[in-house]
Amino acid sequence: MAAVTVSQMRKIESAAMARGLSEAELMTMAGEALGHAIANRFPHISCAIAYIGKGHNAGDALIALRVLAEEFGWQIGVRAAYPQDQWATLMQSQREGLGLDVPLEKPLKIQLGSGIVLIDGLLGIGARGALKEPLVEMAREMRTLRERCGVVVVSVDLPSGVDPDSGEVHADSVTADMTFMIGCAKRGLLASTAVNAVGALALVEVEGLSADEECDLDIICPQIMHFGKHPREFDFHKGKAGRVAIVAGSAEFSGAALITALGAIRGGGGLVTIYAREAACAALRSRLPLEVMLKSCDDPRLLLLEKMDAIVLGPGLGEMTSEYEDGILTLVRETPVPLLIDADGLNLLSRKNVKLDARHVLTPHPGEFKRLAPELEGLSREEAAHKFTAENEAILLLKGGRTIVAQNGSTMRVNSTGTPGMSNGGQGDLLAGVTGAFLAGGITGFDAASLGAWVCGYAAELAVNENGEISTATQTAEKIGAALAAWRRKLR
16 A cells, blocks of 8 residues: 555545545544554553544544543543634534533643543644644643653644645644554655654554555555465474574674574574674673574684575674675675675675675664765665665665665555664664564565564564663563564554
């Protein structure tokens, strides 16, 4: 399903109504799906207050409130920017079922740490430009409560004040922790320029509101992607799960190899082996997960003689001799199996001219990408990823607040999950291991990179829900299984 512009979304809605669905029916389906999506995403919260304007976006929010109250037992409330006699007709029809006497007319006073979701239903995708009063006052109130009281802000279809086509963030726009896009992903909200206003992304499926045409931009989410969902047959065994070889670690950076191995285990790898230089083996062996094998290997070319299904190369390699570097480059060129290159492996590639192809998955963070492709500095992340993959056959997973997965000839994908709480060491190593396990299990490189980004991002979200503001790499690892289950069941 393509990420769409407002014009394309309007055509999709018109086509749905031409097939017999009324505006009221579409609003009901959208609002009910939104309510379920919010409740599933925030099971630890039980109070929601909708900040509403006067259009159909506000109607979606009101229906979502009803679902949260009736089906999940949430407490609900409404802050309306306009008197009820100015509300759209369809929106007014949703007011009666809420069981609320009047909207809340005064600014909210909330205690610090309150478990409350504020639903931004001020404006929909038809609005343009900066917010005007009285919406500015509402948006500022939501921002204050988010910053000072720890409430969660979610937006319906888009954060009010953000352009859904360009991603431009106007002054006084709502800042959301998560944006629930109705029916289709909105193109501008996937842009890296909008990430701080949009937050995490979720797609709310609504029957009849889907984009079938091809596009050059897509969102990674389980509602529209089908890889990684087939259940294992009952006689499945470790050989079918795949052998993951990890070329990583050093005496100084043993943790990187160990976290990578942990990711490969959690991602479902059948047999996980770290191939480390002899000098690093003592440090690794003392903390090695019980499920992981360790082999001393001072010549990476020896891996060409080993039986494996995927290789993860680079985390924590540190300083290398010229002979060891030559061995790595030979392995990169000659291995017949998928090979993920991260961290110090990427730094080596930035100094050497090596022809890459579709076997190779590159997972740089912005600093590593700058060293890998310095000529692309100054371009947007999307433009840089497109240009890089136009000239390189390798698959690119460009990490960041809005991770991009790109491949020459394929629709660029943008990840929907993640949290600033995962901004700490080891998360990239975990991602490398998880993605390596997917590669070993037979998922194609483009899909494995997409699934790895989504699963690790959502696992960190789950860990933050449980542990507070921060998720360490090991805490994220503990939630990989739950994130995989959510992917298979389309629960986020």
